Structure formats: C-alpha cells, structure tokens
Amino acid sequence: MCNKRSNNAFPTPGHNHKQCLNDAIDKARKVFSLRKLRLTPLREQIYRQILTSHDAIGAYDILDRMRRQGREIAPITAYRILDLLHDMGLIHRLELQNAYYACYRDHEDDKNFIALICRGCGTIAELVDRKVSRVFEALEKEAGFTEEKRVLEVQGLCRSCRDSRKGGNSEKEPLNA
Amino acid sequence: MCNKRSNNAFPTPGHNHKQCLNDAIDKARKVFSLRKLRLTPLREQIYRQILTSHDAIGAYDILDRMRRQGREIAPITAYRILDLLHDMGLIHRLELQNAYYACYRDHEDDKNFIALICRGCGTIAELVDRKVSRVFEALEKEAGFTEEKRVLEVQGLCRSCRDSRKGGNSEKEPLNA
DNA sequence: GGATAATTGTTACATTATTACATTAGTTAT
DNA sequence: ATAACTAATGTAATAATGTAACAATTATCC
Numbered sequence: 001m002c003n004k005r006s007n008n009a010f011p012t013p014g015h016n017h018k019q020c021l022n023d024a025i026d027k028a029r030k031v032f033s034l035r036k037l038r039l040t041p042l043r044e045q046i047y048r049q050i051l052t053s054h055d056a057i058g059a060y061d062i063l064d065r066m067r068r069q070g071r072e073i074a075p076i077t078a079y080r081i082l083d084l085l086h087d088m089g090l091i092h093r094l095e096l097q098n099a100y101y102a103c104y105r106d107h108e109d110d111k112n113f114i115a116l117i118c119r120g121c122g123t124i125a126e127l128v129d130r131k132v133s134r135v136f137e138a139l140e141k142e143a144g145f146t147e148e149k150r151v152l153e154v155q156g157l158c159r160s161c162r163d164s165r166k167g168g169n170s171e172k173e174p175l176n177a
Numbered sequence: 178m179c180n181k182r183s184n185n186a187f188p189t190p191g192h193n194h195k196q197c198l199n200d201a202i203d204k205a206r207k208v209f210s211l212r213k214l215r216l217t218p219l220r221e222q223i224y225r226q227i228l229t230s231h232d233a234i235g236a237y238d239i240l241d242r243m244r245r246q247g248r249e250i251a252p253i254t255a256y257r258i259l260d261l262l263h264d265m266g267l268i269h270r271l272e273l274q275n276a277y278y279a280c281y282r283d284h285e286d287d288k289n290f291i292a293l294i295c296r297g298c299g300t301i302a303e304l305v306d307r308k309v310s311r312v313f314e315a316l317e318k319e320a321g322f323t324e325e326k327r328v329l330e331v332q333g334l335c336r337s338c339r340d341s342r343k344g345g346n347s348e349k350e351p352l353n354a
Numbered sequence: 355g356g357a358t359a360a361t362t363g364t365t366a367c368a369t370t371a372t373t374a375c376a377t378t379a380g381t382t383a384t
Numbered sequence: 385a386t387a388a389c390t391a392a393t394g395t396a397a398t399a400a401t402g403t404a405a406c407a408a409t410t411a412t413c414c
Contacts, residue, residue: 038380040392060369077393079371095272096328098370114313116322125320131312136291136331139304144336145293151273153328154313159321215411217361237400254362256402275401 024051024090024102031088045069046081047102050091055122056099094124096153114152120161201228201267201279208265222246223258224279227268232299233276271301273330289313291329297338 025039028047032039039047049065050057057065059078066073082100085091091100094115101124105113112133116125132152140147202216205224209216216224226242227234234242236255243250259277262268268277271292278301282290289310293302309329317324 036391038391040379042393058370074394074396075371076373076395080393095330096326114316116317116320118322119325125322127316127320129312129316132309132316135306135308135312139291139306139309140293140331140333143293143302143304144339145295145302145331146334146339147331148296148333149273149331151328151330151332153272154317154322154324154326155328156317156325157323162321162323214360219362235400236402251363251365252401253364253403257362 020104021048021051024104028088028090031090035088037084042071042073042077043081043084045071046078047085047090050085050100051102053101054124056094056097056101056117056124058097058099061099092126094153095151096155111150114154116158117153117155118158118161119155120157123158125158197281198225198228201281205265205267208267212265214261219248219250219254220258220261222248223255224262224267227262227277228279230278231301233271233274233278233294233301235274235276238276269303271330272328273332288327291331293335294330294332295335295338296332297334300335302335 025044025047028044029039032043045066046062049062059075059082062078062082063073063075066078082091082093086093086100089103092103092115093100094117096117103126105126105128110128112128112130114127114129114132116127118124136147136150202221202224205221206216209220222243223239226239236252236259239255239259240250240252243255259268259270263270263277266280269280269292270277271294273294280303282303282305287305289305289307291304291306291309293304295301313324313327
C-alpha cells in the first residue's frame with residue numbers, strides 16, 4: 001500500500017511503490033517506540049509483506065511468503081503480530097476477506113473511513129468523509145447506541161477495472177474467497 | 178428476530194416474539210413461491226432457528242440446534258440453506274460475527290441498512306437512512322467505484338445494556354468471537 | 355412412467371483462528 | 385555481571401468456519 005497517491009483515490013495499477021517503504025517503516029518505528037515496544041526483524045518483515053502488496057493479504061498468505069523467504073513461523077505468531085500492527089493503526093483488517101492491508105493515511109485518532117475493495121485488481125482505497133461520521137453519530141445517538149467498533153466496507157470495481165473489463169473477471173480470480 | 182417492534186429500535190430485551198413467527202413463515206412461503214422454489218421442512222426448521230433468536234447465530238450453532246432436535250445435518254447443508262435464505266433477503270449475515278439473523282423489515286429492493294450489534298445482549302438492530310445511501314453513492318461516484326456489495330456494521334452497547342451495566346459484561350461473553 | 359430439475363446426503367478437505375504452555379531475548383536494577 | 389523482570393517468539397495441538405465433488409433422493413411436468 002502506497003502513501004504517495006492522492007487522498008481518496010485508487011493508485012494507478014501496477015505502479016512502483018518501493019519508494020514508500022522507508023517512510024512507512026520509519027513511521028512504524030516511531031509508533032512502536034511511543035508504546036515502548038520493539039519493531040523486531042520479524043515484525044518488520046511481516047509489516048513489509050503487507051506494505052508491498054496493494055491487495056489485502058491473509059494470515060496464511062503471510063506464512064507462505066515467510067516460508068519462501070526462508071523462515072517458517074506458526075499461525076499464532078502471524079496473528080499475534082497482525083493484531084499488534086492493527087492495534088497500532090498501521091494495518092487494517094477487511095472483514096469481507098479476513099485479510100489485512102497497510103493503512104497509508106495518518107489517521108491517529110480517526111477510525112472514520114470507508115474501505116473500497118476492488119474485486120478486479122484487489123486494490124483497497126480508503127475514503128474519509130466527515131458527512132459519513134456525522135450521520136452515523138446522529139443515527140446511533142437517536143437509537144441510544146454506544147459505538148465501539150465500526151466496519152464500513154464496499155466491494156465492487158474500481159474505475160480502471162470497470163473500464164478495461166466491463167465487469168468481466170479474466171485476469172484474476174474473485175476476491176471474495 | 179421480531180417484526181413487532183417499531184422501526185429502527187432495539188426491542189425490549191426478553192420480550193416474547195412467538196407471535197411473529199407465523200407471519201414470517203407466511204412471508205417466506207410467498208418469497209419461495211415467487212422464485213418457484215420450495216420452503217421444505219428442513220429449510221423451514223432452519224429459518225425458525227434464526228427467527229427465534231434475537232442474536233445472530235452461526236452455521237455450526239444451527240447444526241447443534243438441529244442435532245438437539247433430532248436431525249443431524251452436514252455443514253454444507255446448513256450453508257446451502259443459509260445462502261438461499263440470504264439471497265432471498267430473509268436473513269442477513271454479520272461479517273463481524275460470521276453469523277446470521279432474520280431480517281424483520283420489508284426491504285425488497287433495498288440493501289441500504291446499518292446493522293447495530295449489541296455486544297451485551299447480542300441483539301441486532303437495523304437502521305435505514307437515505308442520507309447514508311446518498312453519501313455512499315456520492316463518494317463512490319467521485320472515486321469512480323462501482324458498488325456491488327456493502328457492509329455497514331457497528332458493534333457497541335444498546336441503551337438498556339449500557340444503562341444496566343455501565344459497559345460491564347457480566348451476563349454474557351463478548352460477541353466478537 | 356420417464357425425463358428433468360430441485361433438494362439433500364456423503365465424504366473429505368480447505369481455510370481461518372485460538373489455547374496453553376515453554377523458551378529465548380532484551381531491559382532494568384543492583 | 386547477574387538476578388529479576390518483561391517482551392517476544394516457539395511448539396504442539398486443536399477449534400471454528402467454510403467448500404468441493406459427486407451420489408442419492410424427491411418433486412414436477414410432460
């Protein structure tokens with residue numbers, strides 16, 4: 001997931017985002033430091049797996065990639081680190097896919113985002129809009145509901161996938177597995 | 178899930194909703210009929226399991242309940258019927274819980290709802306609001322995104338759980354399992 | 355009654371996630 | 385520097401959720 005694209009937009013498919021990695025790792029180091037925890041080599045390696053994928057990837061995808069890089073870890077180890085990265089706001093989880101992707105925004109205190117998931121290319125875009133937050137707050141207040149966690153996910157086709165394939169699905173299997 | 182409560186509200190906890198069952202089954206029979214499919218005894222039994230629970234229940238919960246009622250079925254059988262009921266709009270799926278609950282609204286063509294999930298009592302309330310739909314449509318149009326599926330779920334505490342327990346969790350385990 | 359589609363069964367397996375406990379590595383205080 | 389402490393990872397087993405492939409049965413329609 002790249003932080004060099006404009007806000008609220010899908011990045012150009014296939015673009016090179018190696019340049020974003022160092023920034024993200026630096027930021028992560030700071031966040032860990034603030035919580036007096038360590039960005040260990042293992043944690044960094046897993047975070048990099050997620051950073052270098054535009055798609056969201058699942059816990060067992062991470063195990064596979066680690067193995068290919070010569071390190072075998074147990075599921076629980078991946079989940080522990082994923083939970084930690086998630087708690088720190090460095091990654092987000094897609095409930096629709098049981099998968100994780102890197103959050104490229106600075107959203108310290110803000111969990112008001114919508115995840116747009118393209119089933120064509122797998123890319124995730126996050127939208128942030130105060131109107132959405134306000135409407136949710138108003139509705140919940142009216143219902144007497146105290147919010148603790150919010151999941152806003154939309155699956156569909158991004159512009160380039162729609163244009164290039166008219167809704168077809170030739171390049172890649174569907175993502176709702 | 179009971180259809181005798183006012184719209185957009187949590188029902189009184191512990192209320193009796195047996196009275197709603199027949200209406201729901203009648204409606205289901207009509208929906209099946211329209212699609213030239215049958216509401217078989219098995220399908221009806223599973224639908225009743227869901228109708229008679231305010232909580233969302235998982236596929237394997239249904240297997241358990243069926244077994245207690247003397248009928249052993251395989252997971253795939255439950256999933257097939259759940260998918261069918263879901264396609265027909267009779268039940269909804271909570272991605273946050275991998276579980277299903279009965280939809281008590283008449284929402285033929287409308288998938289614009291927000292599920293409020295109380296982690297105290299497990300009750301699900303659905304909110305419907307055109308403002309939300311409009312904002313989503315506008316944002317997606319701007320992003321060039323073609324929506325196919327939308328998940329809007331909020332987990333938290335309903336009024337009575339908040340009032341009676343101040344956020345505590347003594348009566349029941351959390352629902353995010 | 356035979357063809358056809360709908361429904362359920364059977365078996366096996368794939369995927370996702372957690373529990374419990376042991377071990378190792380880093381940090382702190384003396 | 386080492387004992388005591390916390391953070392981090394390992395190990396092993398298993399729970400929970402979901403699907404594939406194909407067979408058998410049941411209803412419907414001509």
